[in-house]
Amino acid sequence: MPTPASPVRDVTFGQALNLSLDSYYDILKAQVGGLATEEYLQLKAVADAIDISSHYTWFSYYNLLQRSDQAIEPTPVSGVVLTAATDLALVYEKFLRQLRGYVVKANLSADDQKKVADLDLHIDRLSDQIDQYAVLDRQTWKNYADLMGYNVGDSTAYFQWSSAAGHLRKIQALMDEIKATQFDRTTILDKQYPEPSDREIVDAEFDFTNPGMRLRYPVFPDSQYPNGNQFNLSYLALLPLGSTALFDDRRVIAWDKTLDFLKTAQLGAISATLDKKTVTSTSITTDWAGSASASYGLISVNASASEHTQIQDEFSHGTAIELSAEAAFRVAISYPKWFRPTLFAHKRVIDNIHSFDAFFGSKGSLLYIPTHLILVRGFKVVFKSSQKWTFDYQHKFSAAAGGGFNVFGIGFGASGSYSNETKEHTLDVSDTNLTIGDDVNTLRFAGYAVKRTTVAGDAIKTLTANALTSDLVKAFDA
Amino acid sequence: MLERLVLIVAAAVSSLALTGCASARLPLCPKIAAVSFQGGARTGAVVNNYLAAQGNERNVKISPISAFAATFHGSVFSIAWFQGNYAFMLCAFDPKQVVNYEAVYLSCMSHAPEWVKIVQSSKPEDLMVTQTHYADVCIP
Numbered sequence: 001m002p003t004p005a006s007p008v009r010d011v012t013f014g015q016a017l018n019l020s021l022d023s024y025y026d027i028l029k030a031q032v033g034g035l036a037t038e039e040y041l042q043l044k045a046v047a048d049a050i051d052i053s054s055h056y057t058w059f060s061y062y063n064l065l066q067r068s069d070q071a072i073e074p075t076p077v078s079g080v081v082l083t084a085a086t087d088l089a090l091v092y093e094k095f096l097r098q099l100r101g102y103v104v105k106a107n108l109s110a111d112d113q114k115k116v117a118d119l120d121l122h123i124d125r126l127s128d129q130i131d132q133y134a135v136l137d138r139q140t141w142k143n144y145a146d147l148m149g150y151n152v153g154d155s156t157a158y159f160q161w162s163s164a165a166g167h168l169r170k171i172q173a174l175m176d177e178i179k180a181t182q183f184d185r186t187t188i189l190d191k192q193y194p195e196p197s198d199r200e201i202v203d204a205e206f207d208f209t210n211p212g213m214r215l216r217y218p219v220f221p222d223s224q225y226p227n228g229n230q231f232n233l234s235y236l237a238l239l240p241l242g243s244t245a246l247f248d249d250r251r252v253i254a255w256d257k258t259l260d261f262l263k264t265a266q267l268g269a270i271s272a273t274l275d276k277k278t279v280t281s282t283s284i285t286t287d288w289a290g291s292a293s294a295s296y297g298l299i300s301v302n303a304s305a306s307e308h309t310q311i312q313d314e315f316s317h318g319t320a321i322e323l324s325a326e327a328a329f330r331v332a333i334s335y336p337k338w339f340r341p342t343l344f345a346h347k348r349v350i351d352n353i354h355s356f357d358a359f360f361g362s363k364g365s366l367l368y369i370p371t372h373l374i375l376v377r378g379f380k381v382v383f384k385s386s387q388k389w390t391f392d393y394q395h396k397f398s399a400a401a402g403g404g405f406n407v408f409g410i411g412f413g414a415s416g417s418y419s420n421e422t423k424e425h426t427l428d429v430s431d432t433n434l435t436i437g438d439d440v441n442t443l444r445f446a447g448y449a450v451k452r453t454t455v456a457g458d459a460i461k462t463l464t465a466n467a468l469t470s471d472l473v474k475a476f477d478a
Numbered sequence: 479m480l481e482r483l484v485l486i487v488a489a490a491v492s493s494l495a496l497t498g499c500a501s502a503r504l505p506l507c508p509k510i511a512a513v514s515f516q517g518g519a520r521t522g523a524v525v526n527n528y529l530a531a532q533g534n535e536r537n538v539k540i541s542p543i544s545a546f547a548a549t550f551h552g553s554v555f556s557i558a559w560f561q562g563n564y565a566f567m568l569c570a571f572d573p574k575q576v577v578n579y580e581a582v583y584l585s586c587m588s589h590a591p592e593w594v595k596i597v598q599s600s601k602p603e604d605l606m607v608t609q610t611h612y613a614d615v616c617i618p
Contacts, residue, residue: 097578114584114585117581117582118585121582122608
């Protein structure tokens, strides 16, 4: 059976204009400040709205956490090549496990190595089971609460429901078993090592598994929990370990900006016009060197073939794009001790660099790590044309009608993509101007500043230099 | 005359051994089976690629009777060979598809003989007892 054609189609703007995603990339890069050495700007192919409000502080933090705790695809525009988004913590855990494997092999008896392997796999399975139960409960509990008129955060109702239909007790039993198994593993690993740097690896793993590094984040707005106004660091830290339908048990990440700053700061406002005077830019390719081989569309619409033909015809008369935003800024991501990128340059990594290809190779999951979130607030675009806009854009692309308009990766979606206090986008047609924009308070997650891990390149260079004569290396460099 | 009789008996015994059939019930390991194929994980596979290849080569029919066990039918020699090398095939995978491959291999190889005994015993349900680590290694 042939795969149905995608309803999302690219739209070209104007004729003989030099506009591309690079033009937007240039504007954003200029607004959010310069990039440090080995730092890159990664755009999101779908810049979704982030639900942040002072009315639900901890749910807002949870929304930021979900965007910060992400492994980075090694491409300048993420989401173009569809890969499963993975938590940075999960990828880092795999890295730590592999790194610790070298310590175990060098220092533990064969029997202890087998015991550690058994315990590792046992913990993995228990964690998977908890995740499965939590996801299942979250879906079914929300449906049940909506149906019965309960607040989704009503813990009393949730406990009652869970004892009959949920898995809360099982989750807690599994969590207890994980704690006991981790204790057994710690007993084996917690020893003196002849090589002091090996102890550093073991300590990093202890920090990673330390329950003190985690919080139970509310998965619904704080206001939907009867005791939501009591939520604070201690309250969420003291909740039982393990993810449930009401809370997600995650490693803590902090940011250098307050929620209030994100909602109100007047920083990096954008006001730019892209027209025939705009010169061709290739900055994405230049910045990302060999990693940027794809070309990226500027505008796309979710429309039928006949609608697309009409829209494309109108957009081909485009003369300029006015781009504006209330603010555009970067938010630094601060990782507590559970994440130690300094280990990427550990001797055991360098000595076995080819074994870490899955992490630091050209498509490695830790080749880039997120250092900042790039946020844009109050995004608006005006498309200017030499002719009147006649297609019914409001009817077709309003949030109520299902949205489906994407420009520079900012996706103006259906009502469902705007939640709680995030207002829907608006469309306005006025003679030769077509305006589509967010509410002034809507925050968009436009991308990341990411830092490239140079450990693999450096290590291979050193290995090669050590293996070849210096004259030969100089000859190649020349 | 006696020598000839001995030769005939020996030939008959040898022929019986070569052509005689045998069967065995052995455990499967679906989680490892899924990553035993080149070119990416094969979700839903229960028979390890290496087991299937040896089954073809040695004319042994592998019939899964659940996701966790299969019966093996073949010549006496082939079944004996399978029993002798079973752990290697049960625990065989493409290491590129498994991040913690050392732990998986260690745990699987050290417990596989026990899993074989349990599946062939009168208490095959013990396979899932925590101490066997079967679920940790083999359940996807």
